[in-house]
Amino acid sequence: MADPKKLFIKTYGCQMNVYDSERMAESLGGSGYIEVSGPEEADMILLNTCHIREKAAEKVYSELGRLKEYKIANPNVKIGVAGCVAQAEGEEIMRRQPMVDLVVGPQSYHRLPELEAKAGNGVKALDTDFPEEDKFEMLKARPKAKRAPAAFLTVQEGCDKFCAFCVVPYTRGAESSRPVDRILREAEDLVKRGVREITLLGQNVNAYHGIASDADGGGTWGLARLIRRLSEVEGLERIRFTTSHPNDMEDDLIAAHGDCEKLMPYLHLPVQSGSDRILKAMNRKHTAEEYLKVLERIRAARPDIALSGDFIVGFPGETDQDFEDTMNLVREVGYASAYSFKYSARPGTPAAEKGDKMVDAAVASERLQRLQALITSQQRAFQESMVGREVSVLFERVGRVAGQMVGKSEYLHAVYITGDVQIGEIHRVRIVESATNSLGGVLVA
Ligand code: 5AD
Ligand code: SF4
Numbered sequence: 001m002a003d004p005k006k007l008f009i010k011t012y013g014c015q016m017n018v019y020d021s022e023r024m025a026e027s028l029g030g031s032g033y034i035e036v037s038g039p040e041e042a043d044m045i046l047l048n049t050c051h052i053r054e055k056a057a058e059k060v061y062s063e064l065g066r067l068k069e070y071k072i073a074n075p076n077v078k079i080g081v082a083g084c085v086a087q088a089e090g091e092e093i094m095r096r097q098p099m100v101d102l103v104v105g106p107q108s109y110h111r112l113p114e115l116e117a118k119a120g121n122g123v124k125a126l127d128t129d130f131p132e133e134d135k136f137e138m139l140k141a142r143p144k145a146k147r148a149p150a151a152f153l154t155v156q157e158g159c160d161k162f163c164a165f166c167v168v169p170y171t172r173g174a175e176s177s178r179p180v181d182r183i184l185r186e187a188e189d190l191v192k193r194g195v196r197e198i199t200l201l202g203q204n205v206n207a208y209h210g211i212a213s214d215a216d217g218g219g220t221w222g223l224a225r226l227i228r229r230l231s232e233v234e235g236l237e238r239i240r241f242t243t244s245h246p247n248d249m250e251d252d253l254i255a256a257h258g259d260c261e262k263l264m265p266y267l268h269l270p271v272q273s274g275s276d277r278i279l280k281a282m283n284r285k286h287t288a289e290e291y292l293k294v295l296e297r298i299r300a301a302r303p304d305i306a307l308s309g310d311f312i313v314g315f316p317g318e319t320d321q322d323f324e325d326t327m328n329l330v331r332e333v334g335y336a337s338a339y340s341f342k343y344s345a346r347p348g349t350p351a352a353e354k355g356d357k358m359v360d361a362a363v364a365s366e367r368l369q370r371l372q373a374l375i376t377s378q379q380r381a382f383q384e385s386m387v388g389r390e391v392s393v394l395f396e397r398v399g400r401v402a403g404q405m406v407g408k409s410e411y412l413h414a415v416y417i418t419g420d421v422q423i424g425e426i427h428r429v430r431i432v433e434s435a436t437n438s439l440g441g442v443l444v445a
Contacts, residue, residue, distance in 0.1 A: 007033040008042035010063075013050025015242065016201050017083055019152040021048045023139055024082065024109050030140050031113045039070055044078040044116070049085035051167050054344040060085045064097045071099045078102060078119050082109060084171035088348075090128045100124075106157075106172055107131060110138035130173050136182060142189055149196040149396055149424040150238075150408065155183050155210065155226065156202030161245055163272070164283045164351040165312060165343060168203050175204060180212040180221055180229070187233055194424055197238035197264075197394055197408075198230070206244040206253055224252035231262040237426055238394060238410070242268045243310075246291045249298070258301030264410045265302050266336070269295070270310035274329030275322035278315050283350070288329055295333060306336035306382065306411040313371055314343040314364030316356035323367050330374055336382045336411060338375045342368050383413060386431045386439055393429045393441070395421050406438075414438040 007028055011021045024046065025035045039045050045067055049060050060081065070077050080102035081093050087105035094100050101119040104112060105128035115125035136154075158173040159166070187198055200223070202208060208223040216229070227239055239262045246269055256263055271291045273279050279287060298305055311326060330338070342364050345352035359367075386409070393415045395407035406416045409429075416438055421427055429441035 002032060004034040005032050005043040006036045006041055007044045007046065008036050008039045009046045009048055010039075011048045012056075012059075013048075013052060013083070015152050015199065016154055016157070016203070017048050017050060019154050019201055020083070020106060020109065021046075022152075023142075024048070024112055026142055027110065027112050027139050028116060029143065031116050039067065042070070042077065044080065045070065046080040046082055049081060049083035051084035051088050051171050051346070053341055053346075057085050057089055060089075060093075061096060064093075064100065068099060078116070080104065080115075080119070082106070084167065087128050087171045088167065091126060094124055094126065102126075103128065105129070107135060110135040134178070136178055142186070144189075144193065146194045147190070149194060149394055151190050151195045151198055152201050153183065153186055153190065153198050154178070154201045155223075156205050156208045159203045160207075161204060161285070162283060162350070164281065164354075165315065165346065165349055167346045167349055170348055172203055175207055177202075177208050177210040180210045180216050180226060183210065183226065184216070184229065184233070187230055187236060191233055191235040196236065196424055196426065197240070198236060200227070200230075200239065200241040202241075203243065204245050204248065205241045206248040206250070222250060222252060224250065224256045227253075227256055227263055228260055231260055236262065238262055238264050240264050240266060244269050246271065246286050246294050249294045254294075254297050254301050257298055257305060264412075265304050266306045266308070266410065266412050267298060268308040268310075269298075271329065272310060272312050273315065273318075273322065274326035275318070276325075278318055278322050278325075281317060281351075281356075282312075282315060288325065292329070292332065307333060309333070309335055309338045311338060311340040311371060312343050313340060313367040314359040314361075316343070316351060316354070316358055318343075318359050318367075323371075327371065327374060330371065330378070334382075335375060335378050337379050340368060340371045340375060380434075382411075383439065384434045386411070386413060387434050388431065390428055390430050390444055391415065391439075391441070392426055393417070394426045395423055397423065409439070415441050417441050417443055419443045 009021045011017050078101045082104045086103045102115050102125045107130045108127040118125040156177045158175045159168045160175045206223050209220050212221050274288045276287045391409040393407040395405050399406045399416050403418045409415050428444040431439045431441045433440040
């Protein structure tokens with residue numbers, strides 16, 4: 001048998017890219033590739049890129065520049081660009097970096113084996129279509145090897161919301177949902193391989209509306225119904241989902257947070273700004289008050305829910321008062337964690353095309369610092385509030401110190417203990433200390 005070829009994938013960006021990279025590696029497995037952890041001995045180097053913020057394309061070009069040495073050392077090495085920069089830049093990538101052999105968009109990576117074969121014959125291969133066929137159906141069955149206890153599962157892709165700053169509707173395309181039975185089958189397979197926790201992924205995951213087969217009762221299911229059905233899968237202990245839009249937090253999904261035991265008490269629900277004026281300019285289609293009302297209802301269903309969000313500062317036209325509105329909203333909510341970014345104009349998006357007045361860069365940086373300081377203090381307070389409490393921990397790996405095991409609590413905190421537990425087990429743990437990015441605990445007998 002021929003030696004396996006070696007594949008190195010470098011993944012940027014969101015969790016969906018992590019999932020896509022896994023599936024790409026699996027699909028190239030059929031072409032004789034095994035995955036390796038560095039570019040040094042690789043026969044193929046794939047960059048799975050992200051286009052969501054700042055200078056994404058430039059970063060990819062400079063990374064490609066650095067990869068040149070591998071191509072010079074071994075001209076047979078294939079270099080590919082996948083993901084959202086591939087989608088946005090297309091042929092331009094090969095024009096600017098002629099050593100690139102293959103460019104593949106996020107909707108066509110099921111065609112990777114063909115593209116790889118083409119590249120192997122010295123033909124440049126490009127595919128940035130939004131094909132009719134379902135890539136998930138065309139992908140090879142996932143391998144049976146045992147795997148880590150927490151996994152991602154993409155159930156929905158694309159977005160029809162068209163927030164004025166965002167490239168997702170252009171790079172990932174229109175909203176589409178995978179059929180219920182395919183998701184169930186994939187979840188059951190993951191569980192057979194040792195998975196105990198699944199995070200359902202979608203750019204707008206709570207807009208999920210998948211077709212159910214007659215065997216499952218037919219009709220179109222929303223995310224809540226899918227979660228309820230998944231929670232019947234024996235051996236699957238925890239379910240999470242990300243990322244959501246406030247306008248799609250339907251009644252049943254809110255209710256599921258209260259009555260579906262396997263659904264973890266953690267919700268990432270981005271709002272982006274606390275100013276109604278800016279929310280309108282962002283085309284978010286909700287006000288700050290409406291967002292807070294949604295959170296109120298979720299907290300009524302699940303009082304201990306840990307909330308997370310995304311914020312953009314320095315959106316064109318943002319005044320000091322608009323920014324203070326954002327600070328006030330954050331104070332009112334009290335986040336368990338949150339992500340904040342400085343606005344960056346993304347080519348092709350309405351906000352970038354309108355050419356509205358950009359906020360001065362120094363002002364935007366100062367706002368970002370203030371917002372991040374506030375979020376960090378909330379994060380710390382939430383983490384410290386865990387000391388003395390009992391949580392349940394899914395153990396995922398051995399720790400750095402001998403005898404130490406590390407896992408995740410239901411609130412997504414990293415928790416370490418010293419004790420006799422196995423990877424994949426869930427145990428009650430009493431938290432005794434709070435470190436910078438993790439919690440220390442003891443097993444509850
Ligand atoms: N500039 C800054 N942040 C952005 N995000 C999306 N687009 C932009 C942009 N043009 C942020 C949003 C989104 C997160 C994934 O990235 O906060 O929720
Ligand atoms: Fe982008 Fe999210 Fe808005 Fe969709 S809802 S356009 S993915 S920020």
